[in-house]
Amino acid sequence: MNAPMTDEERFRKENPMSEFLRMERMPHIWCPGCGIGTVVNSFAEALKKSDLDMDKVAVVSGIGCTGRVAGYMKFDSLHTTHGRAIPVATGLKLANPDMKVVVVSGDGDLTGIGGNHFIHAARRNMDITVICVNNFTYGMTGGQVTPTTPTKANASTTPYGNYEYPFSLPFLADACGATYVARWTSLHARNITNSISEALKHKGFSFIEVITPCTTLYARRNRLGDGLDALQYYHDDSEIVHGADTREVDIEFQSKIKMGTFVHREKPTYLEAVNTHYANVIGDEYQLYGKTTPEREAEKKAQEQANQGSK
Amino acid sequence: MRKVAADPKGVDSGSHFMDGDHALAEGALAAGCRFFAGYPITPSTEVAERFAERCPHVGGLFIQMEDEIASIAALIGGAWGGQKVMTVTSGPGFSLMMENIGLAVMTETPMVICNVQRCGPSTGLPTLTAQQDMMQVRWGSQGDYRIIALSPDSPQECFDLAIEAFNLSETYRVPVFIMTDETVGHMHEKVVVPPAEQIEVLDRNWYTGPKEDYRPYDFTGNLPAPMVKAGDGYRFHTTGLTHDERGYPAGSVEVHKKLLDHLIGKIDNNVDKISKTEDSGLGDAEVVVISYGITSRIAAKAIADGRKAGIKVGAMRLITVWPLCENRIREIASKVKGIVVPEINMGQVVLEVERVVGGRCKVISVPHAGGAVHDPEVILDAIKEAVK
Numbered sequence: 058m059n060a061p062m063t064d065e066e067r068f069r070k071e072n073p074m075s076e077f078l079r080m081e082r083m084p085h086i087w088c089p090g091c092g093i094g095t096v097v098n099s100f101a102e103a104l105k106k107s108d109l110d111m112d113k114v115a116v117v118s119g120i121g122c123t124g125r126v127a128g129y130m131k132f133d134s135l136h137t138t139h140g141r142a143i144p145v146a147t148g149l150k151l152a153n154p155d156m157k158v159v160v161v162s163g164d165g166d167l168t169g170i171g172g173n174h175f176i177h178a179a180r181r182n183m184d185i186t187v188i189c190v191n192n193f194t195y196g197m198t199g200g201q202v203t204p205t206t207p208t209k210a211n212a213s214t215t216p217y218g219n220y221e222y223p224f225s226l227p228f229l230a231d232a233c234g235a236t237y238v239a240r241w242t243s244l245h246a247r248n249i250t251n252s253i254s255e256a257l258k259h260k261g262f263s264f265i266e267v268i269t270p271c272t273t274l275y276a277r278r279n280r281l282g283d284g285l286d287a288l289q290y291y292h293d294d295s296e297i298v299h300g301a302d303t304r305e306v307d308i309e310f311q312s313k314i315k316m317g318t319f320v321h322r323e324k325p326t327y328l329e330a331v332n333t334h335y336a337n338v339i340g341d342e343y344q345l346y347g348k349t350t351p352e353r354e355a356e357k358k359a360q361e362q363a364n365q366g367s368k
Numbered sequence: 369m370r371k372v373a374a375d376p377k378g379v380d381s382g383s384h385f386m387d388g389d390h391a392l393a394e395g396a397l398a399a400g401c402r403f404f405a406g407y408p409i410t411p412s413t414e415v416a417e418r419f420a421e422r423c424p425h426v427g428g429l430f431i432q433m434e435d436e437i438a439s440i441a442a443l444i445g446g447a448w449g450g451q452k453v454m455t456v457t458s459g460p461g462f463s464l465m466m467e468n469i470g471l472a473v474m475t476e477t478p479m480v481i482c483n484v485q486r487c488g489p490s491t492g493l494p495t496l497t498a499q500q501d502m503m504q505v506r507w508g509s510q511g512d513y514r515i516i517a518l519s520p521d522s523p524q525e526c527f528d529l530a531i532e533a534f535n536l537s538e539t540y541r542v543p544v545f546i547m548t549d550e551t552v553g554h555m556h557e558k559v560v561v562p563p564a565e566q567i568e569v570l571d572r573n574w575y576t577g578p579k580e581d582y583r584p585y586d587f588t589g590n591l592p593a594p595m596v597k598a599g600d601g602y603r604f605h606t607t608g609l610t611h612d613e614r615g616y617p618a619g620s621v622e623v624h625k626k627l628l629d630h631l632i633g634k635i636d637n638n639v640d641k642i643s644k645t646e647d648s649g650l651g652d653a654e655v656v657v658i659s660y661g662i663t664s665r666i667a668a669k670a671i672a673d674g675r676k677a678g679i680k681v682g683a684m685r686l687i688t689v690w691p692l693c694e695n696r697i698r699e700i701a702s703k704v705k706g707i708v709v710p711e712i713n714m715g716q717v718v719l720e721v722e723r724v725v726g727g728r729c730k731v732i733s734v735p736h737a738g739g740a741v742h743d744p745e746v747i748l749d750a751i752k753e754a755v756k
Contacts, residue, residue: 141471
């Protein structure tokens, strides 16, 4: 008789998301009460529901707690340098436009050290999805202030409270040209899933901000309780305002959180703009860049048929 | 390595009158590079401009990124996306690239980076010539590693070495640097682009075996594992963290040593295959001038004058600066009275030459603070000093 499965064996075998996770890498490094796992789960759920070819999905992360997402997801995945997930994702997408490239990283990584890349990818309407896990803190280095930390909140490098003005990320993304912008909290797992589904279908730069608790550092330092207290706060003090003016969705310390799909518009992506522009100005001489494999195959087939017809 | 035919679309065969920068772009296109991410900086910008102009006609893509950090990051994504990739920069931009050069080394990502050197530190003498980044290219990113650096002395060689750089980078899965300078970059000369079928292009080894057996890395201390590209279904993982052969983070001293031994060994164990020099007059030489890039053309005048004056002086031009051909230099050192090393910096490569020579003969540095090439007289004086 076989020995009964241990809890760990059962977890590895029966985890509903195991097909999307590198189960051999478990257990992960995230703390109890952290929101990153929720985001990963919602991302996996959205992929499960999608009709994407899973071999054509790539996950790119920067550095930090959320930066570890790329290492746990069973896709072509690149764990890069601090702040540089977006330009790496840009290179990957442009080198192989068949790919659906998703960046998952933290607030410090994407909008602090990587802020320049964030605004330019949005400006170009680069066809990638960026999921920002915003816990208002640099977790891996021990709870320092980030560009999104609300004014007055305490951080290890603002031990007397934060006196800077934070970024409102949906406003930043919107202003820079992102064509899909949404925000949720980690309590709203289904909404996150739905937003990621929409973003995966969307052509162009899609941005999803997920407000999450950092229980070990941000919450403890600001005496906000544990993970459950954070979810209670998200439950009591969040409201859905789809289509909200992004100028009015700032988050202050423990203030009401406006969330929803704020921006959803159509605009040619970077590669569409490249191809349209060159086709217009160079004409027939232009070697169309970045056609997908099916497009290329169809073209080749048509060419062969035309050749046969002329014989 | 897979030898592949050069794609004739990218090969502009014939005789041209062009500068080194334009020749670099043509060499990259001939080598099959179809993805270029860059940021403008004098005196390297013409490489990017040429590529931007040519790529819509050859099925390539040029993207001007927001800075040099983004440019080299995009190359890492581009290379794992399956492309041959290149960027070009100069002094300040080169400094900005350093962190991700380390990532490229660590993840064994093939790419070619041209540095058209200008005079520093900092903004320095914009944008006059120099060879001051020769140590930075070797050590500029944190940690221990090896790279390959080539140094062309003419526009023709810019073309030739661009192809060579891609071939080396595909073979060893390492960033390969073309360390040219403002003088060669902006010098116009005849450049002959051969017919496509005469150009030898090497393509990285592609893994085609079973998915479950795929390992992105193989720590042999010699040739690297074959690569896959994103989208082929192998679900690779790559990280800047110390990793095992599956690419997974592995934070142990033992794995780290194995990884470093490999990154260093794959270059050090192949120096003889990688390294190229151009030698002249070594047979009877009592003094040898070791130089690279534009300085070797100035040295040629000094050497000719030295010979006229009856001094037995020869030349070794380092086409490959890193890895340094240590054994060959040691051989020369045991036969001559002195070695002279002129370079447009305050003495960089000479430090390595001194170490390698180890007192076997005199080593005379001929430094130059930058902004211009040497006066051949100064090199001739050093030759006279060396022969005493």
